[in-house]
Amino acid sequence: MLSLLRAVNNGLIRRRIGLVVMVWCVVVMASLSWNLHQTYHMRKEIAFESARALYSQVLSTRLWNATHGPVYVPVSDEVQPNPYLQGLPHREIEGPEGNTLTMVNPAYMTRQISELARTHHGVIFTITSLNPLRPENVPNAWQADALRQFEAGVSEVGFFVEGEAGERQFNYMAPLFADAPCLVCHGHQGYQEGDIRGGLAVSLSFSRDGRWFGLVASHLAIALLGSLIIIALGGMLSRSYRLLSVSAKVDPLTNIPNRGFFNEQLALEWARNQREKTHLGLIMLDIDYFKSFNxxxxxxxxxxxxxxxxxxxxxxxERPADFCARYGGEEFVILLPNTDALGAWHIAKKIHQALFMENLQHPASVFGRVTLSAGIVVERGTFDTAEAMLYAADIALYQAKSEGRNRSILGPITSSSSAPPISQV
Ligand SMILES: Nc1nc2c(ncn2[C@@H]2O[C@H](COP(=O)(O)OP(=O)(O)OP(=O)(O)O)[C@@H](O)[C@H]2O)c(=O)[nH]1
Structure with a gap:
């Protein structure tokens, strides 16, 4: 039974279990990449929203300045008169306390606030242009690229980069359009109201996102756990399948292969025999007077x-390839691959002798003990089909019975042959 268990080919089940594990892992990996993508997407959305809010804030401040006409603040170390406003009437005026106040236009105010934001809040925003008045406003590479994109119709640009301190930095830029107050200084550059005259670049720092680690770890755990469950359930299924396959092939009383299994084996050995043109022995055995025994x-x-x-x-x-089955009732059958008539005869004789020595009492038998009759045939180009071979063994067994039982007859026996090749133990 155990050897039969091993013999059942469950490679297909193993391959299927492997396939299910693979599909499971692919599904988990797809979920992981979708979740990572979503996390990145969400983070980028938040970064865009924050940058847009800052951009709007700066524009509102500039608008406030532009709307209220010249804004004046006291001249100090931080706020020196703006050289780009040189020549404008009333660039400096006297304050109520006799101090000097200097004009702060939207661009100058943006620079001032930008400086405060950089030093106090770590937020960087700068005004930049492909055609700047101030040399400091010359764009860097990504800003120049963004400015060119605005001219091509793009409304904003934003992307993450590695920050200097290893943090994630989000670079954002949206266009600045020329309006009346701008043209005071930029009019001579040929700008009209509504033209894109530059952009407001914003750089925000974000801490590194540790969520990807949690996602990867949890997905790996799910993949592993799921695979283990699939393998465990698959193993149980495979074992049940093997047990079922075996019990379908084994005779429940004697625990040896049944007739169905024998038929499969006969078909296999017959095919092999026809290919390799070797001998194939077959012995059909039947217990004598078994009805009387019962x-x-x-x-x-x-x-x-x-x-x-x-x-x-x-x-x-004697050989691993020799195969014995219960054919039905008190009838047994033996397949002997690569075995000629002499070999098959030898096996039948061994069985008769072993049974004789066993001396199983059978009071109703003429022999006083359990005996067998056997029909032997050997295929080597003799039979057309496996069924014909089996039939010939049955005829030889019948002959052994009719000649007195407790013997073997070597077939085939044909009704047409005048002198059938009958041998006898
Ligand atoms: N105890 C038992 N008897 C069985 C089993 N299968 C078949 N038999 C019996 O085996 C007997 C076979 O009887 P027969 O076919 O007349 O053959 P026989 O009495 O052996 O006579 P010969 O074969 O001519 O020697 C029947 O009585 C069946 O009931 C089984 O699994 N267990």
Whole structure:
């Protein structure tokens, strides 16, 4: 039974389990990449919203300045008169306390606030242009690229980069359009109201996102756990399948292969034999006077006798390829690959002798003990089909019975042959 268990080919089940594990892992990995993508997308959305808010804030401040006409603040170390407003009337005026106030236009105010934001809040925003008045407003590479994109119709640009301190930095830029107050200084550059005259670049720092680690770890755990469950359930399924396959092939009383399994084996060996043109021996055996055995000693004793004889027959087989099955009732069959008539005869003789030595009492038999009759055939180009071979063995067995039982007959026996090749133990 154990050897049969091993013999059942469950490679297909293993391959299927492997496939299910693979599909499971692919699904988990797809979920991971979707979640990572979503996390990145969300983070980028938040970064865009924050940058847009800052951009709007700066524009509102500039608008406030532009709307209220010249704004004046006291001249100090931080706020010196703006050289780009040189020549404008009233660039400096006297304050109520006799101090000097200087004009702060939207661009100058943006620079002032930008400086405060950079030093106090770590937020960087700068005004930049492809055609700047101030040399400090010359764009860097990404800003120049963004400015060119605005001219091509793009409304904003934003992306993450690695910050200097290893943090994530989000660079954002949206266009600045020329309006009346701007043209005071930039009019001579040929700008009209509504033209894109530059952009407001914003750089925000974000801490590194540790969520990806949690996502990767949890997905790996799910993939591993799921795979283990699939493998465990698959193993149980595979074992049940093997047990089912085996029980479908084994005779429940004697625990040796049944007739169905024998038929499969016969088809295999027949095909191999036809290919390789070797000998294939077949012995059909039947317990003598078994009805009387049951009648005198009872069915339970009959069952025990069948088990005993099955084990005894199996014990006489010499090669791993030799195959014995319960063919039905008190009938057994043996397949002997690569075995000629002499070999098959030798096995039949061994069985007769072993059973004789076993001396299983059979009071109703003329022999006083359990005996067998056997029909032997050997295929080597003799039969057209496996069924014909089996039939010939059955005829030889019948002949052994009719000649007095407790013997073997070597077939084939044909009704047409005047002198059938009958041998006898
Ligand atoms: N105890 C038991 N008896 C069985 C089993 N299978 C078949 N038999 C019996 O085996 C007997 C076979 O009887 P027959 O076919 O007349 O053959 P026989 O009495 O052995 O006579 P010969 O074969 O001519 O020697 C029947 O009585 C069946 O009931 C089984 O599994 N257990």
């Amino acid at each position: 009648d005198t000693l009872g069915h339970q004793a009959g069952d025990n006798c069948l088990i005993h004889v099955a084990n005894l027959i199996q014990a006489q087989l």
